[in-house]
Amino acid sequence: MLTRLFYLVSTLLFFAGSLRAQVYEPGWLVRSTGDTLRGEIENDFWVQAPTFIRYRRTADSPSELFLARQVQAVSLTNGRYFRHEVLLLDEAAETRLQQLQQGDFQAVHSDSVLAEVLLTGPVELLRVVRPGAIHYELRRPGQPPLSLSERKYLKETNLGAWAVADGNNYRNQLTLYFLDCQAARSKIETAAFTPADLAAVAQAYATSCTPSQQPARSWLTQAAPKRRVSYQAGLLGGIRFNHLESPINELAGQRINGVHPFGGLYAEAMQPSRVVAVYGELSLSSFHSKSAQYLGYDATGTSFSNYFDYRAWLATARIGLRFFMPLSHDQHLVFTFSFEKNKLFAPTVTSSTAPLTTPPASTLYYAEPTVLPNVGVGWRSQRVTVSLDAQLYTSSDNDGLSGLFFGTNLAARLGIGYRLGHSSDKSTRPTSSQP
Numbered sequence: 001m002l003t004r005l006f007y008l009v010s011t012l013l014f015f016a017g018s019l020r021a022q023v024y025e026p027g028w029l030v031r032s033t034g035d036t037l038r039g040e041i042e043n044d045f046w047v048q049a050p051t052f053i054r055y056r057r058t059a060d061s062p063s064e065l066f067l068a069r070q071v072q073a074v075s076l077t078n079g080r081y082f083r084h085e086v087l088l089l090d091e092a093a094e095t096r097l098q099q100l101q102q103g104d105f106q107a108v109h110s111d112s113v114l115a116e117v118l119l120t121g122p123v124e125l126l127r128v129v130r131p132g133a134i135h136y137e138l139r140r141p142g143q144p145p146l147s148l149s150e151r152k153y154l155k156e157t158n159l160g161a162w163a164v165a166d167g168n169n170y171r172n173q174l175t176l177y178f179l180d181c182q183a184a185r186s187k188i189e190t191a192a193f194t195p196a197d198l199a200a201v202a203q204a205y206a207t208s209c210t211p212s213q214q215p216a217r218s219w220l221t222q223a224a225p226k227r228r229v230s231y232q233a234g235l236l237g238g239i240r241f242n243h244l245e246s247p248i249n250e251l252a253g254q255r256i257n258g259v260h261p262f263g264g265l266y267a268e269a270m271q272p273s274r275v276v277a278v279y280g281e282l283s284l285s286s287f288h289s290k291s292a293q294y295l296g297y298d299a300t301g302t303s304f305s306n307y308f309d310y311r312a313w314l315a316t317a318r319i320g321l322r323f324f325m326p327l328s329h330d331q332h333l334v335f336t337f338s339f340e341k342n343k344l345f346a347p348t349v350t351s352s353t354a355p356l357t358t359p360p361a362s363t364l365y366y367a368e369p370t371v372l373p374n375v376g377v378g379w380r381s382q383r384v385t386v387s388l389d390a391q392l393y394t395s396s397d398n399d400g401l402s403g404l405f406f407g408t409n410l411a412a413r414l415g416i417g418y419r420l421g422h423s424s425d426k427s428t429r430p431t432s433s434q435p
Contacts, residue, residue, distance in 0.1 A: 082116050281316075312364065318339065333378070336374070337374070
């Protein structure tokens with residue numbers, strides 16, 4: 001837990017210098033009905049194809065939310081261009097080590113996707129990014145489309161072990177596809193499986209082996225997201241309800257309930273496509289509890305204890321993930337899963353029985369979280385996030401494996417977060433784009 005806290009503090013300090021707000025850029029959108037809408041598109045710096053698109057007519061207009069299936073095409077001023085297409089994709093293509101299959105096989109199926117356009121004109125190059133592999137499709141006149149997918153698989157060696165093998169034979173596929181164009185074949189010999197090299201092969205064909213000998217229009221420069229990760233941070237505040245059972249034998253069965261205000265800081269590292277964030281926070285609240293200190297036996301052989309109240313500050317550190325589900329009018333549902341570490345400090349002790357000696361730290365108690373994460377749900381609009389979260393804590397008499405996961409102690413919080421800072425995602429390069 002101390003290691004987690006160290007990383008959390010480091011992350012918060014790093015976040016402080018670079019903050020994010022929603023970014024809209026001029027662009028256009030073609031609906032599935034064929035209507036073209038011109039205005040502003042929210043740029044979420046997608047790596048995988050967007051699953052939803054936010055559009056507004058002007059900066060002062062309410063936003064509209066479109067699912068990918070409701071869009072024929074969308075383009076931003078900075079040049080990124082997505083178009084709805086039915087493509088042949090190899091569902092078995094995979095590069096993640098833990099997902100690799102034994103043996104090289106393909107499972108090609110047609111799929112309706114919002115593909116990113118990298119080249120248009122006499123030759124076209126499209127790209128679809130999936131979690132396990134990147135897929136491309138090349139198109140040229142007089143030939144069916146060529147589908148390419150990066151792929152790896154497990155191959156058994158002569159010693160009976162399994163080794164990772166590369167199953168991507170894109171150079172052979174490209175050579176056959178451009179067999180009638182020497183200029184393209186010359187590029188294929190050294191081409192890597194990257195957007196730039198595949199585009200170079202296609203452009204060699206366009207400029208040397210088409211009737212017009214004109215290059216295709218390239219969207220390649222703008223196709224890479226300018227910012228893969230973006231950061232934001234802000235202030236936290238709200239109320240915290242503690243429902244805890246005392247672990248002290250003398251107070252067995254007694255509950256420590258209380259509502260306390262809390263405040264703190266939070267930070268988020270927004271991942272590509274801006275639907276997942278690494279989340280961290282530091283917060284501080286007051287804490288009031290009861291405890292007891294065993295003192296020994298009196299002259300009659302009866303054990304006796306000192307009972308006391310104490311007040312302290314409760315510091316809480318959390319780190320985890322946040323998931324954002326889009327709503328209309330620039331709003332989101334927010335789901336949070338995080339792990340926490342708590343620390344009591346600066347206690348003030350008041351005895352209800354005399355005399356009072358300095359109690360050991362073990363009697364100044366706050367519950368230990370179970371291994372299950374804190375769970376929260378919230379609503380976000382612009383800079384403001386309202387959230388409700390809860391954390392389970394282990395029971396004082398609950399041992400064994402089940403006690404690691406479930407407990408009768410819990411804390412719940414109702415909080416408001418306010419984002420600080422300016423946009424770090426905003427584009428400053430005005431280029432034009434037409435449908």
